[in-house]
Amino acid sequence: MSDRLSMIDLFAGCGGMTVGFKREGFDPVMSVEWDRAAAATYAANFGEGHTHWGDIEKVPDSEIPPAQVIIGGPPCQGFSNLGSKDVDDPRNTLWKQYLRFVVKARPEVFVIENVERFSRASEFQLLLAEADHGMIKDYKLTPGVLLAADYGVAQRRPRTIVIGSRIGEIPLPKPTHAKVPTGELKPWETVRSRIAGIDPHPTTTELPDSTTEYFGERIRGEFKGTDIHFGRQPTAMSLERYDHIPPGGGRFNLPDHLLSRCWREKKTGTTDVMGRMRWDAPSLTIRTEFFKPEKGQYLHPQWEEDPERRVNRVITHYEASLLQDFPKEYLWCGSKTEIAKQIGNAVPSGLAAAIARHLKGYLN
Numbered sequence: 001m002s003d004r005l006s007m008i009d010l011f012a013g014c015g016g017m018t019v020g021f022k023r024e025g026f027d028p029v030m031s032v033e034w035d036r037a038a039a040a041t042y043a044a045n046f047g048e049g050h051t052h053w054g055d056i057e058k059v060p061d062s063e064i065p066p067a068q069v070i071i072g073g074p075p076c077q078g079f080s081n082l083g084s085k086d087v088d089d090p091r092n093t094l095w096k097q098y099l100r101f102v103v104k105a106r107p108e109v110f111v112i113e114n115v116e117r118f119s120r121a122s123e124f125q126l127l128l129a130e131a132d133h134g135m136i137k138d139y140k141l142t143p144g145v146l147l148a149a150d151y152g153v154a155q156r157r158p159r160t161i162v163i164g165s166r167i168g169e170i171p172l173p174k175p176t177h178a179k180v181p182t183g184e185l186k187p188w189e190t191v192r193s194r195i196a197g198i199d200p201h202p203t204t205t206e207l208p209d210s211t212t213e214y215f216g217e218r219i220r221g222e223f224k225g226t227d228i229h230f231g232r233q234p235t236a237m238s239l240e241r242y243d244h245i246p247p248g249g250g251r252f253n254l255p256d257h258l259l260s261r262c263w264r265e266k267k268t269g270t271t272d273v274m275g276r277m278r279w280d281a282p283s284l285t286i287r288t289e290f291f292k293p294e295k296g297q298y299l300h301p302q303w304e305e306d307p308e309r310r311v312n313r314v315i316t317h318y319e320a321s322l323l324q325d326f327p328k329e330y331l332w333c334g335s336k337t338e339i340a341k342q343i344g345n346a347v348p349s350g351l352a353a354a355i356a357r358h359l360k361g362y363l364n
């Protein structure tokens with residue numbers, strides 16, 4: 001008899017969360033994702049058979065299998081600092097879909113992952129109301145914000161995690177790593193541990209010209225890590241800017257003549273803009289536009305006094321995937337922007353694995 005556990009991944013993206021759960025002994029029996037490129041990436045790595053490409057609202061109840069665990073995070077749109085409690089808000093329909101799966105599949109436990117400010121969203125109010133007296137009233141909820149770096153991921157990515165359980169309340173997993181380690185805690189993982197040794201000078205700026213069939217249609221891919229290690233063609237002005245920014249620095253290191261008008265006018269805030277990573281610290285959050293240095297701290301960490309030895313570029317898709325904790329051998333489908341979106345949207349597998357490992361101790 002197999003001692004593996006069954007799970008459903010909703011809003012599965014390219015499968016970041018599934019990577020972590022699978023590593024800890026869970027097997028997906030269904031995944032749902034409507035972005036074709038993301039669903040194809042998921043299928044390339046976990047098989048097309050259980051991958052449902054399409055709108056979650058169109059999945060009939062009769063196709064929802066039983067599972068011990070449901071994971072996933074519906075995209076959150078309804079943020080309201082006023083704390084709207086209108087559970088009939090149409091923006092909540094994706095949440096109702098998540099709950100429909102919980103009611104039908106009857107998992108012992110479900111896990112919701114979302115942006116840090118989720119607790120201020122109207123969807124959070126909906127969830128609390130449904131657990132109190134609605135569709136999932138036999139589940140106890142434990143919400144909290146976890147920092148991926150505290151669970152062995154080389155990234156300071158805060159995420160809201162909610163564990164819902166009908167087998168007794170389950171606390172959130174305890175950190176295993178810390179910035180200043182004490183006792184059994186290990187030090188935070190670093191950018192060096194993930195991307196040192198990767199060719200600092202990519203030889204191409206394009207994806208290979210290949211396609212594969214998924215869901216009866218041709219899609220770009222499947223690409224290996226080395227295929228998504230492509231460079232960009234920055235302007236002379238961009239290169240001059242990158243050159244001035246040391247590790248940990250950003251737009252505030254630029255001389256006046258290299259500042260854009262909006263940076264010159266906005267003297268404070270957005271400190272990670274045009275930032276350069278540090279080798280010996282975790283990265284900051286990798287978002288969907290990590291290939292644009294003006295969007296965050298995405299410049300390659302190698303910066304030395306000798307300009308010849310500097311790596312004057314933004315991280316590649318491959319490096320971003322490794323900082324997001326994808327395995328080196330992960331396969332990718334889609335265009336450059338579609339793949340970047342998949343990477344930036346994902347839950348780092350180390351965080352997902354820490355949650356999965358923790359849940360195993362409670363599951364029957």
Ligand SMILES: C[S@@+](CC[C@H](N)C(=O)[O-])C[C@H]1O[C@@H](n2cnc3c(N)ncnc32)[C@H](O)[C@@H]1O
Pocket residue numbers: 011012013014015016017018032033034035038054055056057072073074075094342345346347348
């Ligand atoms: C934050 S991403 C999920 C990331 C994923 N958990 C991972 O670890 O890689 C949310 C996903 O929900 C998908 N999505 C949004 N609305 C959907 C819908 N109505 N039906 C199915 N998928 C949907 C988006 O395309 C997106 O890929």
